[in-house]
Amino acid sequence: MHPFFPQTSDDIKHMLDVIGIESVDDLYKDVPDNVRLKKDYDLPSSQSEIEIRRKLAEFGKLNKQLVCFAGAGAYDHYTPAVIPQIVERSEFLTSYTPYQAEISQGTLHYIFEYQTMMARLTGMDISNANMYDGSTATAEAALMAVASTKKTNKVILSDGIDPKVKEVVKTYAHFHGLELLSLPTVNGATDFSALDETLAQGGVAGLIVQQPNRYGIVEDYTGVADRCHAAKALLIINSVAADLSMLKTPGEWGADIAVGEGQSLGIPLSWGGPYIGYMCTTEKHMRKMPGRIVGQTVDQDGKRAFVLTLQAREQHIRRQRATSNICSNQGLMALWVTIYMSLMGPQGLKEATQMGCDGAHYLHDQLIATGHFCDAFPGQEFLNEFCVKYDGDLAALQEKWVENGFMGGVAISDDTVMFAVTEQRTKEEIDQLVALIS
């Protein structure tokens, strides 16, 4: 017997009797012999919890825990102790997508809160329930822009977009039949001088920019929305969620769609996942938005209640005419970031971001002070992430840092490295990192 299988031989006997068959195998009589599995799976034998723990410990020892100065889309922010202890409550953890609203108000309630918080954080009107991650959210935004605008199949991508995100957008675009255009960067920041010309080609559904961009640079989008709108194209801004506690919002820049990665809202690094993508937009584009959306309504007694809504957009109703194929998303991670924002509030969110910003500028200055580093993009404003050039063997230096327990940034070329600093990093750690430079 195994703890996951309650059926005893007596139980099975009884069930077979009721069904009126001799053996469980009779239930598979319709499976042709030629497709049947006639061997044992070539898999490990059944392991007890003691053995699984032992194996996890073994694998775990092969990982090295590093003090993290890397970002590039994933940040080592702090997770309040409250979050995992609530998120792991099995009423949240083991429930399905909230189709049965009457016994899913727990989930629906927090998604509605999440939508509200994300709309407020991005300065947009509305939010969906979440997307897989920042990269697919950006790809879906490109598709949404095309679906929302008439006779278009082109989308402009700034070269300031993280290449990892761009790669995913390219994948979606290719198979969906989208043409991607680009805008170059100058001194690391998007150069909009060719924007009007590019838009003038016609058939452009939207422009996608990233803020802060792939080099950590905070870009200036003054006038960009108007120029897009004049050409009937949408402006899509991809941002690191937590950074919006300080940055001018997509809403303030006049964006039509705000997307990005939500991992920075307290989600552990987790070797890349699960994270959460967000997507917010204006009322105008509400019905073109992909993904789940929760809306407020009432129950039969007139009591406020929440429910999945605008389902006419979705796959289980519209099938191939749906706005997207997304159904299960990163549900529980929405709870994660909702609790994070509830705890941090406007003040905490800003304080944490400012601390990372201040730490990054300190690190930057210390690196420059060594005489071995110089700015990769002089004069550009940055928040908590920046690029510098090294005058020595960068790979060797990074290797040395690893040996000493540090992840010293992400190399973006042979001589250029991007550092990120969060509120988790101390002055002492920064000084140690810098002291290892020779």
Add this chain to the structure above:
Amino acid sequence: MHPFFPQTSDDIKHMLDVIGIESVDDLYKDVPDNVRLKKDYDLPSSQSEIEIRRKLAEFGKLNKQLVCFAGAGAYDHYTPAVIPQIVERSEFLTSYTPYQAEISQGTLHYIFEYQTMMARLTGMDISNANMYDGSTATAEAALMAVASTKKTNKVILSDGIDPKVKEVVKTYAHFHGLELLSLPTVNGATDFSALDETLAQGGVAGLIVQQPNRYGIVEDYTGVADRCHAAKALLIINSVAADLSMLKTPGEWGADIAVGEGQSLGIPLSWGGPYIGYMCTTEKHMRKMPGRIVGQTVDQDGKRAFVLTLQAREQHIRRQRATSNICSNQGLMALWVTIYMSLMGPQGLKEATQMGCDGAHYLHDQLIATGHFCDAFPGQEFLNEFCVKYDGDLAALQEKWVENGFMGGVAISDDTVMFAVTEQRTKEEIDQLVALIS
């Protein structure tokens, strides 16, 4: 502001207005100046979660994780993954003693289950809701024996009892005015030949023995209960709870009170606590039992319900005439072991104990085979713990083991060491331990 204090200055102002005072300090006007604290506490400054985690990590690094071959009352048994995840549910974790039965059925329900399981495990009629640990449970049993028998103030302790337990019993006995007598051991096991003579002194409330005893020896209590009862004394048997899955039970031996440490039922070692003491007895002695007891009853609708009962024994009713002063006990640890027993069942509990028993005998034989160890108590039966004598420098060997990541038993004298083996130990670990002997 601090996350544990919701009161804003506006809130405080409002509350002061309602109370009709000027400042919070006015609420302490009745505290004489000469007893008031006039300085800041000499304590660390307020630490954030990030800093507390850092400190825990620092302290944590000063601990060494050892493969555990030690027992002597605390055993490295396996904890099923289910247990902490249920026990940490805050409805269980953050509730008080179940005085308000109507909103405490969760707690009352599992204590009733616990009582039933412990009664069945020990072979006794009834159990209380739990005690602090095995040592205080034993001390309370001594007090209970005196209270249950007429004109007595003596209790006999076998020398087979763990000295750590004996020390606590002595403490209680001393202040409660009990006289402790003793029974010697021969070849490590209690020698009952002087029992009748000792009982014949008169005024003896009970005899306490330990099974397996302080050396791991499984003792034979044939006839002991009858001899005690003939002298109107009670027989009290202290056992390691998990071992009762294989051992003849206190009930079968004819004991009046069964007590012991319940840590072996899946509770982590935790550097000594929290653990759980158990106490079971016969119907006859029900009303002399210390501690909380849960009983079955009905609610107003006739529905089965559970409630704290027989409270006439307890301190909040009887004050100085209570059977004990115990009130808060190890509540949540009762849930811990209840889930443990629910998962393990009779089969799993026995399988785990047998595995430790088999592992211990294997280790024993390997040690003897080195030629450097010999039996401390030749010919004695043991379960998962045993004593051997070493022909070299035991302290040096144990130190070597520690350096290599092993806790190689507990030294009980300069040359004698006691090893325990649980289902968590592998053959490979035992072989490594033995290979380090030179």
Add this chain to the structure above:
Amino acid sequence: LYDRLIFELSSPGRVGYHLPKNQFPHHELRKDVSRTKAPALPECDEMTVVRHYTNHSGNNFGVDNGLYPLGSCTMKYNPKINEEAANHPAFVNLHPLQPASTVAGAQALADELKKMLCEITGMGAVTLKPCAGAHGELTGLMIIRGYHESRGDFKRTKVLVPDSAHGTNPASAAVCGLDVVEVKSKEDGTVDVDDLATKLDDTVAAMMMTNPNTLGIFEHNITKIVEMVHKCGGLMYYDGANLNPLLGVCRPGDMGFDVIHLNLHKTFSTPHGGGGPGSGPVGCRKELESFFPTVNPYQGNFLVEMRAWAYILSLGYEYIKKVGPTATLNASYIKAKLQDVYELPIKGLSKHEFVFNGLTDKSTGVTTMDVAKRLLDYGYHAPTIYFPLLFHESMMIEPTESESLESIDGFVAVLRKIAEEAKTDPELVKTAPHNAPISRVDDVLAAKNPVLTYPENP
């Protein structure tokens, strides 16, 4: 106090966070790129937040609360050792761009999982990148299109999908830029091979199937179908949503499928989390591996993958093979126990799930929706309802292998009781639920007058 939104518990100046002192000189961000007004997020003390979400969890129902017979969703037990694995401190703090030498353990675990999934599906390669089933479907179709394109064959833009298919199948095809052509089902619920034949030509990129299909019926013509599609140059796509009943019985690879996605949050016991995070690994024949597209920058939902890894190890080869037969036994038992009072539109063998077309006695006016809502009153989740679209009153029931006989008997008894209530007190059923946290919600109002956020100044 406990049915409010977190915004309604907010009070200016309260904080729920605690950060270390800022040790660095202040950097003032340039005004023209700074937000002008702080986001109106809640301001709450820590306990208020804890109570709020703790109490709201009580308005939810999970597998840990009771039987969850959602057809095609495979709501099996989510083992607690999986959670322990996913919370292991040696894995949760790894940055996705850490040097390979520092994440060798995580990589080894992922590789082990891939290998195990290959063996279970009979595929030659697996990618763990997709974050959900639909994401996996899309990835799988991209592989197929990539393959065709690599051969210079750009005319294959058609995807064949049975009319009983999950809604994500056509939707994923559309996102992938493919045209969906529906294939009819026969009366026995299986694919109409004759209809299929009429739709096969050199524009077919692939056919998507799940087998057993959403009616729980094994497509006994599978070998023939595969042959037909392959013959016309199309590839076969297996929707892994219904893989559970095949564990121990047959492998999609052995049936001739070329590409498959799995739902780790169905077949492999990872929790659904109220709608994710799931994980939708995609497997394919070895020769298609080079067409894996980039649909995620990293390894996918790694912590979900850790859970599935723990699950497969827990079962091992000895018990994985019991999953399918036991799930099918449980479902078949329920069907046998209820087919007198609920209408069984398609007789014969079915697997892990089956479909009733509502109550047999239609005279009471009690609908499948009513039955579903009434089930909630008795502490059971509802089945999947109004899907598949083949019947008007579909109730798709999938108990999984995790449920005990007593649990199933309880569910059967309640469904019989509801059938009885439908006759004796239909209003009671039509106005259900009565014991749930709220009564029946007004879906129409929500869609007609969308309120999607809480107003800043309510």
Add this chain to the structure above:
Amino acid sequence: LYDRLIFELSSPGRVGYHLPKNQFPHHELRKDVSRTKAPALPECDEMTVVRHYTNHSGNNFGVDNGLYPLGSCTMKYNPKINEEAANHPAFVNLHPLQPASTVAGAQALADELKKMLCEITGMGAVTLKPCAGAHGELTGLMIIRGYHESRGDFKRTKVLVPDSAHGTNPASAAVCGLDVVEVKSKEDGTVDVDDLATKLDDTVAAMMMTNPNTLGIFEHNITKIVEMVHKCGGLMYYDGANLNPLLGVCRPGDMGFDVIHLNLHKTFSTPHGGGGPGSGPVGCRKELESFFPTVNPYQGNFLVEMRAWAYILSLGYEYIKKVGPTATLNASYIKAKLQDVYELPIKGLSKHEFVFNGLTDKSTGVTTMDVAKRLLDYGYHAPTIYFPLLFHESMMIEPTESESLESIDGFVAVLRKIAEEAKTDPELVKTAPHNAPISRVDDVLAAKNPVLTYPENP
């Protein structure tokens, strides 16, 4: 299915465990020392166990669910960082007998906690061994007796205890072999110094007090009382149950107390766990340290101590001093808001808790018990009731500093509503609760016909 006992869910042959294969030769235990029959423990699959306890947790109410104004119990917020600390993997697997060099971190943490507790109480030494408050009381009294005995003074067997004292005080004294002598309270609720004077002689071992006392009133004569007791050679014992309101205001040591116990599960925010594990450290003047008795073989409830350590660090010196005043403010506010409808037997200042003597309007026949049970219907825990024994209808209310103004206002509103209901619909209140998992229990039946275990053959 969900209101059963686990024994009623058991079925022979089911298992909820999974152990590694036994790698060792079999040792057959001698028959004559082996049990003859396996214990009749439940046989359940894992999910059945998980569901059982998950669903039963829903029948409980904790601080995380709502306001818990149990007087003298200090049900404050239990911070989640405490739980994280207590689950830290570097601490949970240490054997209590590991060599000191291998547990230096655990020892350092325990030492740090002791030092902090000394500072907070004004004591010279602390032991962490006692597992609960009553255990601490007993330990403290043992120190006192040990001290007297060390001086050869064996006649001191009397303990003075105010009539308002917690029941554990006399009970602990009795276990310690001491005789309890009650000291009367004056009308203002404080110790009657004149009565005390008549009971002081050279047989007094100690006087036990909590200050503020159980009425929440600060014993303003404390300096005099201490002097009187000390003068006759007795020691002063401080019951730490009511320490919370003094944090930041005064220290027991500074008031002249010689021995004190603390309840980490009250003042220091560790969770009560439905009745433990708590922790009852005992502090004393440095010169009494040598009398610490052995009441626990190890360090006490170490994981509970870790939680208290995390709590004290979270607050630091800056916030610990706000605990007392804020708790007192909250309590005083409730008192002010309700004293028109609930009878306040003792006016004047009170601290963290205060006592009502039931409803002011006694004509309705609604008792304190009824009010308490009706509170449960509204999502609040009841206060401590029928204690202290000084009044017939005692309701002892302690909100703690953790509750927000809104939370407290909600509680006040409900207590006012109940007072109103007592007039308009007394039956409603007398038969409460109506919305709890069960209706009012029959205590008498339980005691009259004790059923303490589930029968093996029901």
